[in-house]
Amino acid sequence: MCGIVGYVGHREACEFLLDGLRRLEYRGYDSAGVAITDQAGDVSICKTAGRIERLASALASSPLQGSIGIGHTRWATHGPPTEGNAHPHIGGERVVTICHNGVIENFQELKARLETEGYVFQSATDTEVIAHLITDCLEKESSESKVSDSVAPYASLVTAVKAALSQLRGTYGLVVMFRDHPGVIIAARLGSPLVLGIGDDEHFVASDASPLAGYTDKIVYLSDHQVAVITADSVRVTHRDHGEVRHSVENLQVDATDVDLAGYPHYMLKEIFEQPESIKNAMRGRLCEDDATAMFGGLNLTPQQLGSVNRIILTACGTSWHAALLGEYLIEEFARIPVEVEYASELRYRNPPVDPGTLVFAISQSGETADTLGAIREMKRKGHRTLAICNTVGSSIAQEADGGIYLHAGPEIGVASTKAYTSQCMVLSLLALYFGRMRHLSFDAGMRIINEFHALPSKVRAALQTDEESKRIAAKYSGANNFLYLGRQYNFPTALEGALKLKEISYIHAEGYPAAEMKHGPIALVDEATPSVFIVPQGFVYEKVLANIEEVKARGGPVIAIVEHGDTRVAALADDVISVPSVAEFVQPIVSAIPLQLLSYHIALMRGCDIDKPRNLAKSVTVE
Numbered sequence: 001m002c003g004i005v006g007y008v009g010h011r012e013a014c015e016f017l018l019d020g021l022r023r024l025e026y027r028g029y030d031s032a033g034v035a036i037t038d039q040a041g042d043v044s045i046c047k048t049a050g051r052i053e054r055l056a057s058a059l060a061s062s063p064l065q066g067s068i069g070i071g072h073t074r075w076a077t078h079g080p081p082t083e084g085n086a087h088p089h090i091g092g093e094r095v096v097t098i099c100h101n102g103v104i105e106n107f108q109e110l111k112a113r114l115e116t117e118g119y120v121f122q123s124a125t126d127t128e129v130i131a132h133l134i135t136d137c138l139e140k141e142s143s144e145s146k147v148s149d150s151v152a153p154y155a156s157l158v159t160a161v162k163a164a165l166s167q168l169r170g171t172y173g174l175v176v177m178f179r180d181h182p183g184v185i186i187a188a189r190l191g192s193p194l195v196l197g198i199g200d201d202e203h204f205v206a207s208d209a210s211p212l213a214g215y216t217d218k219i220v221y222l223s224d225h226q227v228a229v230i231t232a233d234s235v236r237v238t239h240r241d242h243g244e245v246r247h248s249v250e251n252l253q254v255d256a257t258d259v260d261l262a263g264y265p266h267y268m269l270k271e272i273f274e275q276p277e278s279i280k281n282a283m284r285g286r287l288c289e290d291d292a293t294a295m296f297g298g299l300n301l302t303p304q305q306l307g308s309v310n311r312i313i314l315t316a317c318g319t320s321w322h323a324a325l326l327g328e329y330l331i332e333e334f335a336r337i338p339v340e341v342e343y344a345s346e347l348r349y350r351n352p353p354v355d356p357g358t359l360v361f362a363i364s365q366s367g368e369t370a371d372t373l374g375a376i377r378e379m380k381r382k383g384h385r386t387l388a389i390c391n392t393v394g395s396s397i398a399q400e401a402d403g404g405i406y407l408h409a410g411p412e413i414g415v416a417s418t419k420a421y422t423s424q425c426m427v428l429s430l431l432a433l434y435f436g437r438m439r440h441l442s443f444d445a446g447m448r449i450i451n452e453f454h455a456l457p458s459k460v461r462a463a464l465q466t467d468e469e470s471k472r473i474a475a476k477y478s479g480a481n482n483f484l485y486l487g488r489q490y491n492f493p494t495a496l497e498g499a500l501k502l503k504e505i506s507y508i509h510a511e512g513y514p515a516a517e518m519k520h521g522p523i524a525l526v527d528e529a530t531p532s533v534f535i536v537p538q539g540f541v542y543e544k545v546l547a548n549i550e551e552v553k554a555r556g557g558p559v560i561a562i563v564e565h566g567d568t569r570v571a572a573l574a575d576d577v578i579s580v581p582s583v584a585e586f587v588q589p590i591v592s593a594i595p596l597q598l599l600s601y602h603i604a605l606m607r608g609c610d611i612d613k614p615r616n617l618a619k620s621v622t623v624e
Ligand code: M6R
Pocket: 317, 318, 319, 320, 321, 363, 364, 365, 366, 367, 368, 369, 372, 415, 416, 417, 418, 500, 504, 619, 620, 621
C-alpha cells in the first residue's frame, strides 16, 4: 500500500520519479506527489488528489527541475485522499521533506507532544508526525553536535533520523530529503518494503523492483531496521540500533518489458494471457522424471525434517487463500498429510497448539501482505518451521521465512490477481506430488501426474480461446446485480476465486459456495435476475453438480456453466456454456479459472469500471 520512489544522480529526477510512480500505481492510487531539490538547494513540491496522470499533467504545466527528489502514490489510511494529505510532507520550516508507506500507531501522542513544542500540522496524516519528529531530533542533534559530519558524512542526519525512528510504533518505508543537505536522501524501513537501485553515479529508491527496470539491473533489498544514506556516488547501509551493515548487491530479474502493457489495454488482460508461460515457469526445472516427483531448491529442510512433517498449515489472504484451499485438497489427497488453511489475519492472533511436526506455508503474491507477514512471524515465534510461496523475489515474507518456493510468474501489476493465482495452484500441485511421493504415491501414479502437468500450459492456451464466448456471455449478464459461483471439491476454491474476481473489479455482489451447500441458505437468493456460474468438469462429483444445477433451474435462476469440451448433458440444462479442454480433475481448477477471469474482465469493462485499479483496493495490503 502506497508506493515510494527516490532519485539522486545526474539526470532530471522528475523523469524517474513519474515513471516509477506509474509502475507503482497498483500499490495505491488516490493521490500522488513529488518533491524535487533544485541546484540552489530549494525544495519544490507538487501534489494532486487522484491518479498519477493528474500529477503528470500538473508537472507538465509547471515542471520541477533538479536531480534529487522523492515521490509517492497513496492509499489513504489516516485522512481522506485530498491534495493536502498527499505526500510528500514537510517538517518544521521545510527542514525535511518525506514520503512514507506504513502506519504510525502512536502518532496521536507524538503529535500532541510536538504541538506543545510549537510544530504546526498541515494534514490529517500520521506521516506528518515523522517529518516534524525528524526535524525536532535534527535540531536537538545540532545543538548538542556530538558527531562531526567530517568524520562520517551525514552522521548527524543519520543520528537524528534514527532517534526519530526509535520513537515510532508501527511500520514505515521512508525516504527523507534535507533542506540543509541537498545532496542526500535517507531511506529506512520497518515492515514496509524498500529497495535501492545502484547506477553509475546515480542511485534509486523504490517500494519494489519494478520502477528500477530499464534504469539499472543492480538492486539492494533493504531489511527491517536498516537505514540507508544515499548520494549520487555512494550508498551506506546501517542498522537502526547498531552500526554499519554490509549490503549485498543482487541482479535485478525484472525486465522493462515485464512491466509495460505490451499492447494490451489492461494489465489484467495481459496477465491472463501470460498464463501458459507463467504456469510453465512455475514448474520449470521442478519436475524429476527419474524419480517421478517434484523437486525444490529452496526449502532448506533436511530429508529427516521433511519426512517428519505430520501436519501442514497453509496461511494466506484473498486470492492466495483460495489457492491455499486447493492446496489442502491436493496435499491431503496425494500425500495423506492433514492440512489446515488459515486466514492469516486470524491465525496471527490465534493460539493453535504447537507441534514439532507442523510445517507452515505462507502464500503471497506480493510477499508484503501485512497479515500474512504477521502470521508467519507469530508461527516462527511459536517454534514452527515456516516456508514461503511468493512471487516477488526478495520480498519481506520471502526474507522472513526459513525457506520457500518462488512462483516465477513475473511482475503482476493488475490489482486483480490472475497469473499469480494459477501459479500458486501449480506450485501447490507440485508440492502435493512432492510430499505424496515421499509417502504413499507410487512411481506410476507420480508419472501420471507429471504427464498431466506437462500438458497443462497448452491446455491453458486453449482455454484462452474462450475469450470471445466469455465476452458474449458477459454482454448478456453485465446488468445483473448478484451472482452465485458454485463448484464442488477441487472446484470449490475455483468458485470462491471466480466470485472474488467479479466483485473486486466490477463491484457486483458475488458469492462463492460449495455447490451442494447452496441449498442450506444461498438458494434463497436465486431468481431470474441472479445468474449462477457452475464449474462442472467431468469427475467424481459431476452427477452431484448436475443435480445442483437442476435445483437452480427449478427456481428460475439462469445458469452459466464451465464444462469440458464435448459435454452435452450440461449444455442441455444450462442457459450458457463455456467449454474448456479436458484435463485430469486435480488440474482442472487451473484451466477453469481462465474463463472465469475473462468473464469478470469483460463484465467489468462493459460496466465502465477501472479494471487495473478498482476502487478502494491496492495491490499489496501492507496494513492490518
Ligand atoms: O500479495 P498477496 O497474495 O499476499 O495478496 C493477498 C490479497 O490481498 C490478494 O490476493 C487480493 O485478494 C487480490 N486483490 C485478489 O485479486
